[in-house]
Amino acid sequence: MVIVNPATTKNADAAGVSTPLVGVHDIRKNYQLGETEVHALRGVSVRIHAGDFVAIMGASGSGKSTFMNILGCLDKPTSGQYLLEGTDVSALTKKELARIRNQKIGFVFQGFNLLGRTTALENTELPMLYSRTHKNDRERRAREALVQVGLGDRADHFPSQLSGGQQQRVAIARALVSQPRMLLADEPTGNLDSRTSVEVMEIFQKLNADGLTIILVTHEPDIAQFAKREIVFRDGQIKRDDVVEVPHVASEVLKTMPTIKD
Amino acid sequence: MKSLRRNLVRTVLTVLGLVVGIAAFICVVGVGKAGSAKVEHELQKLGDNMVWIEAGSRATNGVRFGTRETKSLTVEDSRAIFAEIPGLKRMSPNVDGRVQVVNGTQNWNTTYRGVAPEYFDIRRWEVQTGTIFTHDDVDRDVPVCLLGQTVVENLFPNEDPVGKSIRVQAMPCRVIGVFQPKGASASGWDQDDFVAMPYTTAMKRIGGTSWLDDIFFSATSRNAIPIATRQAVALLRERHHLHPDEPDDFNIRSPEDVIRLQLQSSQIFTLLLGTIASLALLVGGIGIMNIMLVSVTERTREIGVRLAIGATEADIQFQFLAEAVAISFLGGLLGVVAGVGASSLFQTTLQWDIQLTPQLLISSGLFAAGIGIFFGYYPSRKASQLNPIEALRYE
Numbered sequence: 106m107v108i109v110n111p112a113t114t115k116n117a118d119a120a121g122v123s124t125p126l127v128g129v130h131d132i133r134k135n136y137q138l139g140e141t142e143v144h145a146l147r148g149v150s151v152r153i154h155a156g157d158f159v160a161i162m163g164a165s166g167s168g169k170s171t172f173m174n175i176l177g178c179l180d181k182p183t184s185g186q187y188l189l190e191g192t193d194v195s196a197l198t199k200k201e202l203a204r205i206r207n208q209k210i211g212f213v214f215q216g217f218n219l220l221g222r223t224t225a226l227e228n229t230e231l232p233m234l235y236s237r238t239h240k241n242d243r244e245r246r247a248r249e250a251l252v253q254v255g256l257g258d259r260a261d262h263f264p265s266q267l268s269g270g271q272q273q274r275v276a277i278a279r280a281l282v283s284q285p286r287m288l289l290a291d292e293p294t295g296n297l298d299s300r301t302s303v304e305v306m307e308i309f310q311k312l313n314a315d316g317l318t319i320i321l322v323t324h325e326p327d328i329a330q331f332a333k334r335e336i337v338f339r340d341g342q343i344k345r346d347d348v349v350e351v352p353h354v355a356s357e358v359l360k361t362m363p364t365i366k367d
Numbered sequence: 368m369k370s371l372r373r374n375l376v377r378t379v380l381t382v383l384g385l386v387v388g389i390a391a392f393i394c395v396v397g398v399g400k401a402g403s404a405k406v407e408h409e410l411q412k413l414g415d416n417m418v419w420i421e422a423g424s425r426a427t428n429g430v431r432f433g434t435r436e437t438k439s440l441t442v443e444d445s446r447a448i449f450a451e452i453p454g455l456k457r458m459s460p461n462v463d464g465r466v467q468v469v470n471g472t473q474n475w476n477t478t479y480r481g482v483a484p485e486y487f488d489i490r491r492w493e494v495q496t497g498t499i500f501t502h503d504d505v506d507r508d509v510p511v512c513l514l515g516q517t518v519v520e521n522l523f524p525n526e527d528p529v530g531k532s533i534r535v536q537a538m539p540c541r542v543i544g545v546f547q548p549k550g551a552s553a554s555g556w557d558q559d560d561f562v563a564m565p566y567t568t569a570m571k572r573i574g575g576t577s578w579l580d581d582i583f584f585s586a587t588s589r590n591a592i593p594i595a596t597r598q599a600v601a602l603l604r605e606r607h608h609l610h611p612d613e614p615d616d617f618n619i620r621s622p623e624d625v626i627r628l629q630l631q632s633s634q635i636f637t638l639l640l641g642t643i644a645s646l647a648l649l650v651g652g653i654g655i656m657n658i659m660l661v662s663v664t665e666r667t668r669e670i671g672v673r674l675a676i677g678a679t680e681a682d683i684q685f686q687f688l689a690e691a692v693a694i695s696f697l698g699g700l701l702g703v704v705a706g707v708g709a710s711s712l713f714q715t716t717l718q719w720d721i722q723l724t725p726q727l728l729i730s731s732g733l734f735a736a737g738i739g740i741f742f743g744y745y746p747s748r749k750a751s752q753l754n755p756i757e758a759l760r761y762e
Contacts, residue, residue: 174756177675179675179755179756199680200680200681203677203678203680203682204677206674206675207676208677214672214759216668220672231676232676235673235676235682279676280676283677
């Protein structure tokens with residue numbers, strides 16, 4: 106299955122002026138942590154266009170997670186503007202935000218976060234449960250998504266029967282199944298060994314080549330080299346925002362790595 | 368729903384709490400209902416809004432006079448009361464006493480009761496075979512009688528008494544009817560052991576008296592009883608020329624009130640037991656709430672994931688509420704089954720009277736589901752209000 110990013114087609118129609126998929130302007134986020142006020146984000150502005158593959162780097166406490174939560178519509182900025190496909194997200198209700206998360210954003214977490222004692226197929230179907238997709242349609246699309254991440258033959262396995270890399274691939278299938286505009290991955294390789302990490306990056310590069318926008322948080326510089334663009338956070342601000350000159354190609358890297366025989 | 372199966376032992380224990388509560392509730396209410404029904408049946412048998420005037424004063428200087436000690440209650444009194452006091456729809460004089468009745472070689476000592484035809488309506492006596500006597504029979508003091516079931520059994524073990532002749536004391540008397548049996552009264556005496564005849568016949572041919580032992584009335588309604596009673600007392604005192612200092616030379620009572628009190632106390636008892644059983648249900652409900660809260664905490668990350676991938680607050684709340692309702696409805700269903708089982712066990716082993724109505728069973732089941740909604744609301748609300756970011760980070 107080839108994912109055609111609807112965002113790309115739509116933007117092309119918009120009189121030649123390309124609306125960025127993500128338009129963030131001077132967002133700030135303050136937390137009250139006990140007595141002290143924490144300034145997690147201190148004025149961040151960035152534009153991410155459809156089809157991009159962005160790695161967000163930074164030490165812990167640099168504000169990158171807060172930024173991701175805001176991008177994922179799980180959190181709202183204290184001030185500033187976040188336009189997702191031109192829509193001001195801060196004006197939306199909780200219910201509308203839930204709908205955006207369901208339809209436009211796919212999440213991949215560090216800890217996989219699959220439901221235990223629920224099959225890979227059922228885990229993958231989960232987002233469609235909340236978009237009230239018909240049962241038959243749900244199963245068909247979930248199977249397609251699993252095939253896309255190379256787990257077509259593991260649909261009926263439980264997470265406990267799958268390796269970490271396989272679990273993360275189920276999580277990616279779950280994120281893909283509702284055909285989102287962008288994939289947000291928060292340290293997706295944090296719990297994986299290096300070979301499995303590169304395998305996950307291979308999937309990401311393939312999905313990106315098919316048109317999916319991917320935003321990836323990582324603290325591993327190696328992993329960031331698989332992306333097209335690298336944004337570095339520091340003390341709640343963007344310190345660096347560079348194009349990765351020659352991104353690593355995961356499928357090539359894999360050839361140089363030793364395979365683990367099991 | 369799946370999570371219920373995942374924690375099977377926990378689910379079963381929670382359900383069990385509710386099962387016990389519902390079953391106890393059903394048994395208790397069943398026992399209470401049976402008790403009330405029994406008393407109500409008693410009330411029904413006793414009479415139709417009966418007001419009862421009995422000759423003889425209740426107490427004079429602590430000395431009680433029996434029925435036969437005063438001779439002041441007359442047929443004229445009965446007519447006067449019935450004519451002058453509104454709120455009474457039927458009246459019957461009554462004379463009674465012990466008497467020997469004989470049929471051939473069979474004889475039996477029983478009570479004779481001389482009454483008017485209205486008596487049978489007032490006291491709700493139904494005729495099984497034959498007919499009752501008429502006012503004409505009363506006017507002409509005809510020697511006819513009707514037999515209670517006990518008398519029939521003793522005088523006519525193997526034949527139909529209607530049309531036969533018996534001797535009541537020295538008087539030959541034609542049997543014109545037999546009553547439906549009523550059984551023992553609330554106080555235990557055999558109500559079917561009597562012979563009924565026109566009061567004129569009894570007065571002239573058996574007792575040889577000119578006064579009455581009792582007068583029975585039916586009031587038009589229950590509410591009419593107290594007023595009619597007060598007016599009857601005043602009228603009787605006036606007719607008997609009693610000085611204000613003198614005590615009544617009669618007793619007036621409405622025995623239905625006594626039984627109504629019994630009914631009330633049986634209902635209060637049921638209510639009390641029901642309340643205690645409801646406490647068991649309440650405990651079951653708290654158990655559900657407890658388990659749901661544990662479940663919400665345990666599944667914090669799951670809730671976080673669900674919220675992140677697009678579940679709305681309403682979706683999450685519905686999910687947990689549905690689990691609570693499923694637990695409680697299952698508990699209710701099994702509780703109804705256990706309740707029915709336990710009550711039939713009590714009925715057979717302890718001879719308890721238990722009355723189960725479909726309404727009771729249905730309302731118990733619905734009540735259980737209601738408990739699920741009530742006690743599941745807070746945990747499900749709590750789940751839906753979780754912050755997805757914190758929930759995802761929860762260890």
